Amino acid sequence: MRLATEDLKVRFGGVRPLDGVTLVFESGLCGLIGPNGAGKTTLFNVLSGFVRPVAGRVTADGTDLLALSPHRRARWGLRRTFQQEQVVAELSVAGNLRLAADHLGGTDEGLLGFCGLEDPDRPAGALTLPERRRLELARALVGTPRIVLLDEPAAGLSEAESRALAEVVVAVPEKFGALVVLIEHDVALVGEICESAAVLDFGRVIASGPTAEVLADERVRAAYLGEPA
Incomplete structure (x- = not known):
């Protein structure tokens, strides 16, 4: 799978959250990092x-x-999670997956086990934060995902919980044949699990490529890590 953007520009009044973004994400697990307000979620x-x-x-x-409309993109196979939870607290874990399956098409067979959720009948509102994050991921994987966009799935988790969730995320490309793009503020984690990475700063791409090379780039260290260029 090859996901490409060419000279993307977004304007909100006089603000330019994206200012000519050209990127290519190809297969596997790709990290998207940058300071707050860099344009990642946009x-x-x-x-x-x-x-x-x-x-x-x-x-x-x-x-x-x-x-394509957002719904048609999701049906095509472009899935995402959001910073704000989309879990329906009143439904069971299995009910949340069935709701996603009805919306996206396909089945949810095997997803609970893959994502480490053991009780399908448990109310989603009774789940812990790490469990809700896993349910969000499972919802995004219903059917046949081709591209999965994960927007800070480890936000609010402890380091141990974040690493445990990362083990599931790392397995997604091989199991589903999907491209995964991960927004994550833990640079060390991105360095450990992502094959490639891109960095946004003030709505522009300042580096992209193999993760180790990107994280060693002087512009990245200056913009994101606070080191002088």
Whole structure:
């Protein structure tokens, strides 16, 4: 799977959250990092169809994603999680997956076990935060995901909980054949699990490529890690 953006621009009044973003994400697990306000979530919103760019292109293996509505993109196989939880507390764990399956098409067979959720009948509102994060991931994997966008899935988790969730995320590309793009503020974790990475700063790409090379880039260390360039 090859997800590509070309000269993406987004304007909110006089603010430019994306200012000419050109990126290519190819197979496996890719990290997307940058300071707060760099444009990471805005990029996810464009990719998933919730924000319309004023200029640019988005393609996935030749499919023009900008021509598809958010619902059609999800049905096509572009899935995402959000910083704000989408779990329905009143439904059971299994009920949340059935709801996603009805919306997205496909089945949820085997997803609970894969994501480490043992009790399908437990009310989602009774889950711990790490369990809710796993349920969010399971919902995104219903059916046949091709691209999975994860927006800070480990936010609020302890280091141990974050590492445990990362073990599941790392297994997604091989099990589902999907491209995974991960927004994550834990740079060390990105360095450990992501094959490639891209860095946004003030709505522009300042580095992209193999993760080790990106994290060693002087511009990245200056913009994100606070070191002089």
